[in-house]
Amino acid sequence: MGPMGMRPGIILLREGTDTSQVSSRHCHFHYFVDGRLDYHFNNLPKRFSLTSITIAFDFNIHSTSTQGKAQLISNINACQAVADAVRTTLGPRGMDKLVADGRRVTISNDGATIMRLLEIEHPAAKTLVDISMSQDAEVGDGTTSVVLLAVEILKQMKPFIEEGVHPQIIIRNIRLASGLAVQKVRDLAISFDIHTPEGEDMLLKTASTALNSKLISSHQDLFAPMIVDAVKSLSADGGADGLDDLRGMIGIKKIPGGDVRQSFLVKGVAFKKTFSYAGFEQMTKKFANPKILLLNVELELKNEKENAEVRIEDPEQYQSIVDAEWQVIYDKLDSCVACGANIVLSKLPIGDLATQYFADRGLFCAGRVEDGDLKRVAKATGATIQTSTNGLFVGVLGTCADFEETRVGDERFNIFTGCPNSLTSTMVLRGGSEQFIAESERSIHDALMVVKRSLKSRSVVAGGGAVELEVAKHLREHALRIEGKGQLIVNAFARALEIVPRQLCDNAGFDSNDILSALRRKHTQDEDGKWYGVDIENGGILDTFAAGIWEPSDNKSFSLASAAEAAGVILSIDETVINPRSQDPGAATGMMGGGGGMGGQKPLSNMMGGAMDAVNAQQGGSRSGNLGNGVSYLKGRGGG
């Protein structure tokens, strides 16, 4: 019981609810202390003294002018902590992160991958995961820079929030600035025609630029042409139509072992030799213009249906049943052979009986082919996958120029080349460790997406921070024409864009202040200085366009737009309400612990228990507050 002998109270919100419209937690109900209400108080029993009433009304009354400011700052701090986690991965000299989730170890410097694995719990910071993911889906690359950019915008806006500028003014001007920036990127972009040799070169360079910041950057001379070839083969006329199903059409096979340089591209379909039965050795392993049959049928002697049962009355019949079962499978095999196929592939197992049968008749077969591989074969060869062996006809068969089972490194591969619909291709990646190949695959995927983007938009801008600086310069010039606070905010937005070159320098170990000032000067003074960016090799500045560091312009415009959008979302939140989880009784009981001593009416401010601490914890920059429980964090050289 509270000291004041409070009445049992009525709770405003469900217990455990945490509202953190952080502002004044004190009572502003001074009317009660003076004035005419005293009269009423005097008529009350003593127990309801003035103090008890004021405590009863000790809700979280918000003074209007400061509403939500602390909430905003706390959200910005949380986001900054998240950005710090991916900051060092940016650029060619970026470091990788190792994330262990108990089961698997992932080594990556792909922003989207890291953001996904971080399991961020802070509700506002989750927005950053969203933009990183959508950048990944939309463009494929630039997932780190979009997060950095969003957070840097927030960081630049923080002083304004602290000074009491209304968040809506800031949001409005961020929108204005991002609109201008995206327009400027479009104006700056240089378009190309991919049918010319210059166009080819352009694609090659965008692929190299994308690979530059990845684990396999030293092998870009090998991978960049492979990637460009793979993407270009997607559409027959170099148009943008066939590019949509990139993930399905370009297979990436990871074969641990061997050397990275042994990776290769197959214009067609390739997959690792499947598990095979006796008789496989006798098969023909090489065909020219074979007919290919794709099945989703199990070619093995087995029970046809789970729920079928044979009951015989006469032991004589037993043999006939056995014969019938054999007959069923022989019928299937016969029809496969009869339709004229040379190669039989099946998603389901092909048993030793069938293997032997096909081998005797000069056919090649492979069972347990992966679904994706089988679909790619279907696409490439024009075959349709059959779920039944009845009614096979020539129309369902596919063909290709060459089929061969051959040894690559220490693995055997089934390779189909010269397919009539030459849209698919397969990249076979080799490398030392599993993690290494996994990261190579992610890098290659990013590069594939970048090339696809360039093919679609057919325009590029220079990387290395050049385009950011040029846009920043444009915004600064424009800002001078804006009246009022907007000028400062657009300026701050321009400053935020500089995070990209700045971080590139920091990661490479250069003095970012020196280089940035040199770059700003170059961009302002020289007419043709618009493509100057960070020289990551020598630590100075150089014309990155001339140096062939090119990125698709869509990449930049998407990341600018979504970073600004995310910053707007985070700035527009002035209150966080966290309801207790329905299956989490701990949240409610935790709140209840001290309830007895609080008396009846529980002020909202007191309800900011555990969850609030998590929010407040970030103000000190502690990162653990953003991550799930049990996530430990080690960074830097001494970390391990």
Add this chain to the structure above:
Amino acid sequence: MAQSMAYNQAAGIGGMLKKGHKAMEGLEGATLRNVEACHEISTITRTSLGPNGMNKLVVNHLGKIIVTSDCATIVKSLEIEHPAAKMLQLAAEAQDFECGDGTNLVVSFAGELLMQTVDLFRMGLHPSDVVVGYTKAGDKMLKEFLPPLAELVKPMTNGREKEELLRVIRPVLAAKYLGSEDILAPLVAEACLGTMKSSTGPASFSVESVRVAKILGGDISQSLVVQGFVALRGLETTLTSAEDAKIVVFGCGIEASATEAKGTVLMKNADDLKNYNKSEEKKMEEIIKSIADSGVKVCVSGGTVSEMAMHFIERYGMLCLKIGSKWELRRLCVATGATALVRLGAPTPDEMGHCDHVHQKEVGGRPVTIFSQSEGSKTSKLATIVLRASTSSVLADLERAIDDGVHAARTACKDGKLVPGAGATEMELSLKVRAFADTCPGLDQYAIRAFGKALEVVPRTLAENAGLDQSVVVAALGAAHASGKLSAGVDIDAMGITGASGVSDETGVLDLYHTKASAFKLAIDAALTVLRVDQIIMSKQAGGGAGMM
């Protein structure tokens, strides 16, 4: 607790009720507490009023994150337990149901009405005096003061004109997600126009028939309208497009029917065994063939499609789409005019749907299937707005904004009367109600005046949320109205510009008369209900007092 109980027992009521109840009465015990609780709710939502309103981040009990400035959504997800505050929530939900918009007005205005009573009680007024005064003022306002304001603005006459619809939709969208209105309002208008039933008679459409499909990635400007249906998954078949297609929709899966009870097939001899599989295959082929023969090009299934069925669907050159959700399936039926079959077999011509173009497309890294109807198609009864944005919270908020916009368009088609927005209506009413107060002889005069003052909450909050000096703006606005500029409202564009007055004679912002009137009425009702309570009795909660403090 025992001590305070003892007091209650002495007063009588405690002795009558089961132990563990809570009872509060009188002005301080009940009324003021209720007022305070309601005020608390309205303070939370107030900062979300208007185009410059701030968002709230709500993590609901399932851990889902909602970022919104939509008042109905906020109060719904707040899990309000206080019985009086719940009244406000219910009023907001009623408004949401009725008009789809103006929910924040309900909560803010009701909260402000109640807040004003604190001063009145301090002056010594009895709650019943306040109730009488508020009732009088409310009646007078809704019957006499509000209707003439609708004559200030040209009403929306023809719901079939895009421009006319835009006039209504634009302010609603701007209030929910500022900056989106120029892109989304035309889309919403197009979608509404596309689903309007017949070309003659008064314009009308069903809110249900405008759908939103959210796809993460890109930005708002990439959003588009499809006259038809958009399924957020790809086709199952290798064929991915069809024109002028007949469509069959199965509520069930496309697979061989299996018995619910455990059954075993008994085979007597070798022939049975050989034919068993073949017969099943044959049956499926017959079914699919009969479907194909009826002219169907697209099969849609609400359940699984067996591999055998898929094999024959491919064989007969049809498209196949799986839709897991029953709602989605129903919407597709509406969009194409198909009847969902619950039994596998060929459809009759009546049961078939029709769609002009069916194709698969990749949007934002995921395949979607688009069923679109050509212009002037008879069967186009559904429109889908494909929304793009790079964060899921923005997507969800835009969806709510579109919902409100569609509701507004629907309401406008019923009753096209408009009133000036941006706080102009409230300011005008406030002045009129206060003038009316001066003519009243009794104690209720104070309550009526307070009512008038409470109306100021709208322009005040709009100014405040726009980062303007609220007192200056409200004063200037009052002066403008007193000098006969009845449409003067808060100029939120003045934000951040030094020396701007924050008042514009003609803001061009319009609100629906119907929405406004309904919001006022619900707010007044909620406030009066709260004020009429003078005693709260809560029984002990069942379940071992987990909810007790």
